[in-house]
Amino acid sequence: MLGSTGPTVAEILTSHQSGSGSPSKTAARVADDIAARGDDGTWITPVPRDELLAAARELEARPGARMLPLYGVPFGVKDSIDVAGYPTTLACPDYAYVAEVTAPAVQRLLDAGALFVGKTNLDQFATGLNGTRTPNTIPRSVFDDNLICGGSSSGSARAVALGQVPFCVATDTAGSGRVPAALNGILGWKPSRGLISTVGLVPACKSLDCMTLMATTVEDLDLVADVIVALDENDPWSRSRGPHHAGTAIRVGLPAVDELDFFGDDAMRTAHVAAREHLQGKGFAPVATTIEPFLAAGELLYQGPWVAERLVEFADFLAAKPQSILPVIRDILNSGKRFDAVDVFRAQQRLQELRARVGRTWVDFDVLIVPTIGTTFTVDEVLADPIATNTTLGHYTHFGNLLDLTAIAVPAGTTSDGRPVSLMVIGPALSDDVVLASAARLIDEPRAPLFAHRLHVVPQEDRR
Template sequence: MTATAGLAPDTASPPVTPTPEGPGPTLGPSIEDLLTAYRSGERTPTDTVLAVLAAIDERGADGTWITVVERDRLLRRARDMEQHTDPTTLPLYGIPFGVKDSLDVAGLPTTLACPEFAYVPDSTAPAVQRLIDAGAICIGKTNLDQFATGLNGTRTPYPVPRSVYGQGLISGGSSSGSALAVALGQVPFAVATDTAGSGRVPPALNGIVGYKPSRGLLSTVGLVPACRSLDCVTLIAGRVADLTVPFDVMAAVDLDDPYTRERRPDTTPSSDVRVGLPDPDELQFFGDNVMRDAHLTARALLRQVCSTVDAPLAPFTAAGELLYAGPWVAERLTEFRDFVTDHADAIVPVVRDILQGGSRYDALDVFAAQHRLGELKAQVAHLWQQMDVLVLPTIGTTFTVDEVLADPIATNTVLGHYTHFGNLLDLCGVAVPAGLTTDGRPVSLMILGPALADDRILALAAAWSAAIRSTR
């Protein structure tokens, strides 16, 4: 029923497959481009499916996809779309997309980048099913850091993906394949997840847009949990508009999801939004002065187009430190405890060590961490009275694949410096491309808002993306 995209797993050590050096993302047609072409008869969903398959075949085993739907099945789906009596009723008619391989799609293996863990579900995750019901065409399942544990994209038994900016840079994780499928122009959007930054770090490293909604707006039913209380289904796209269309389709209350909640429209004009900016001395770039200069240059543009206020960063980063230095690591182990015990050799070593580390926490640690997090949430709630959004770097620096493999824990901590606290503090966020450093690496701004401020941050992301493009 399915075919793998030439990716042979090797559980002994993650293979590094070099890919051609690239100057950055090469975006394919947008959702609106495709819909317009379909309406005019210039293109059909079959044409799109054939183009996507050709692009995937041309790249070969580059670490983007784990499973690609069989050609005949995709073509049948495209032809079914072409027989629809009224395509205008389908907001995603004939639009191809990818799904991170921690979410279920009926008939496709769910592997979490661990072949020994794989199973084939009978049903599709509701959030993904809503896309399919709206006319979208699922191309397949994308690569990830194993068990969605990591922000760097190297923790996989499949070929290690690399950033489209070349220079040996990592693609970011855990949603590495979802980001690359978009940045390579194969699909206009992909479904990902974000527990500690996985839906924002890979887009930042590939020059595209990543959106982490407020937890509960997109159903997590059919998602194999990383940390069930923090997990969030997310979207990655090349353009902000290609986030908002699928988000509108996917956002719905799901009473089978214990964390579900209803979307709250926000009509605050962008010009009235107060933007919180920390003092530059509070920002951490880990010795990467080139990245610091590039971030401050991008941030200066924001000061020209919106009202800004000073915002302390300390309560946010203090919350982030709880994620991997606190008992939430134990929550990861609850899902995979039996598998870790019975199949330890099937797990990438650094992932195994992280999961097993959860066993050192007890109930006292859990309550102490919850109390500390409650204190920090109260501090942050006061800050939202003074600002409407907070703007930070998405990442403070970049790493090469070799640097990450040499020091996997420390580099991962650095990559999550600005993202680890997002779900702990119940925030929503969008990572937006903001140009390049002088040595050709991607720069990304992150717009964060309180829970249910999703419409606000998406509107700002669209406005600021346009301003940054016009400046460049």
């Protein structure tokens, strides 16, 4: 794993609760780090230094605050999610508005004592997997300034990988959290849809949208999930978390390497094969399988009518201010107009067939492991061919929400020429704890199977 230059959630909590550190000292460090780097494409709206320090002092003065589960832990929020008093821009200045209400998921973090640091950069309207589709400064991978950062949650991944914050709240509709996590050597967890409320998120495709978390350790993901995962009666997709994993052997489905596509990237193929060989002795029981039905579902995302769902949110703005939208995003939005109701039903029927096929595979194994990305691109390569390169980046991620899966991008070293390698662990809906346990094993991180947060108890008022 790429070593973060900043402390983890767990380390910050230990420091703050012991008194060896404080929210004010942490806030000052974060503000100074952001200022020192300047506009590098990570943040769109960072909280001003004086405001961040004031929030930290207010937290310190609050009775009993030191016992809050995220006391003084700084975090970022993707700029498609509302935080009251701050602009939500979606990387489109003419679309921007100042939010009046904080998204419930973010509010839960604030109530738990976390410190909001600012809004992070993204591909405009959360449309894209590469991070170059922004009128703001284009962020770059922390591995190489020539490499793309990945998107659409580009700034979120970069902020965590740089160690500026230990975690970020982002989104993942088609890979928007997992791809930038892979390109920056961190963990990007796409929970089962509905575990984290999407109220207060400007939709990309509302039926597929999913909040995601980025961090550098599974322990940090567990700590944040314990706070942010909750039922929300205002979110029609909301549902309770699934069972905990008991720590037993995990059956892992492995497609034949020849079935995987690395798009001519031999170094990435070699690195992936080596990473798979390291599964031995980590509590995994390999099972041969095929990835064909998963990929077939992924092809429906942009070849099918789901792209038209973006017009539910953006059609009026597209009609009123088309020149305010980046040309590549404008073309994608306009492409949704070609579909009719027959196309929708035809695609839904095909997707249901594939869901049934995929559903039957989980009898044979608990999780599937594939590459998160099959290759990488430079910024120049993406700008020269934005559609084809973006499709390639989503090869292994597009099907996730269409098939109602949970998944996590897990760093797995580098290629021989120094580019990031990432494995993706995939499981059926509500198998999130097995997926997180798998990730911990992959990075050799101890994870006890019976933590309280994994025996998730739903408060009486939240039960339905």
